[in-house]
Amino acid sequence: MLVLLDIGNTRTKYCFVNQGKRSPQQAILNQSISNAFLCENFSSVLKVVVASVSNTAATDQINAWCLGNNIVYQQVYSEIKKNKIVSGYEDPNQLGVDRWLALIGAARLYPNKNLLIIDAGTATTIDFLLASGQHQGGWILAGVKLLISSVLSETTQVKANLEEKESLAFGFNTSENVHNAAWAATIGAIHLAISKIENQGLILDEVIITGGNGDSLAQLITHKSTVISELVFNGIEAYI
Incomplete structure (x- = not known):
């Protein structure tokens, strides 16, 4: 075992x-x-x-x-290539191993597909993987909780209820404004990534979401998506 x-x-x-x-x-x-x-x-x-x-x-x-x-x-460490997956980083060692394994895990589940992979945890990472296995790079932004806490910690007059429900609506009080803006910024980045892919004339076959905020993001984005909570473990299994 x-x-x-x-x-x-x-x-x-x-x-x-x-x-x-x-x-x-x-x-x-x-x-x-x-x-x-x-x-x-x-x-x-x-x-x-x-x-x-x-x-x-x-x-x-x-x-x-x-x-x-x-x-x-x-x-397990990030590397230049594993099976068909080729890192898009100039220095492959600099790609976080969680992102690397998410790429591998996603490709194992959806081989030969164009994939957008979102890991929504402490940070939110967005990566694009071609059907060929070539990683096309991605983005890293603060996770939703970090986006909220950064506003609260740097602005003495801004207060927020930490139990606000996730929403993209315009807020009618400061607490809603802070929370909803964090979700809007994250969803906006995902939608922009989808648009950039489609503007290249490519078909995006799957949007895969993992991480602690995965279920919430899946409910808010307009594109069909699949939440896979154990995506990194699918990647680790390629190494055993």
């Missing part, structure tokens, strides 16, 4: 693979990763496969724990 770990900015998602079948993902706050947690949850696995956007403290701890328990440790 293997365990796959996707270490993000604040949370680590993980799932098990046994005889080719993947369990539903679970999640833990990064700060809660400890040797006790690893022993309790992963002591029966033969191999740990890790993808991490930046948290070297967590990967170092997991690697050391694996070494001490005779468990194989493998970390």
